[in-house]
Amino acid sequence: MGNKVKCFICNTEFEGGSFDECPVCGWMYEGFENELEPDEKDECNLISINQAKKLVAEGKDIWGEPLKKQ
Numbered sequence: 001m002g003n004k005v006k007c008f009i010c011n012t013e014f015e016g017g018s019f020d021e022c023p024v025c026g027w028m029y030e031g032f033e034n035e036l037e038p039d040e041k042d043e044c045n046l047i048s049i050n051q052a053k054k055l056v057a058e059g060k061d062i063w064g065e066p067l068k069k070q
């Protein structure tokens with residue numbers, strides 16, 4: 001417990017580990033995002049890293065809803 005990870009998409013730090021969802025943007029943290037292609041979709045997240053980052057930059061989470069404040 002008490003392990004903190006940093007969301008690869010929105011840089012939010014939250015308590016959790018691999019395969020936990022970021023409480024702000026909804027991205028499922030995997031821990032090996034650096035090894036993924038930015039335009040690749042895998043089974044954990046329905047959109048690619050680039051798509052997710054674009055949405056976050058627009059103030060939206062990965063579902064297209066407004067970002068939640070922590």
Ligand SMILES: [Zn+2]
Pocket residue numbers: 007008009010011012022023024025026027
């Ligand atoms: Zn996030």
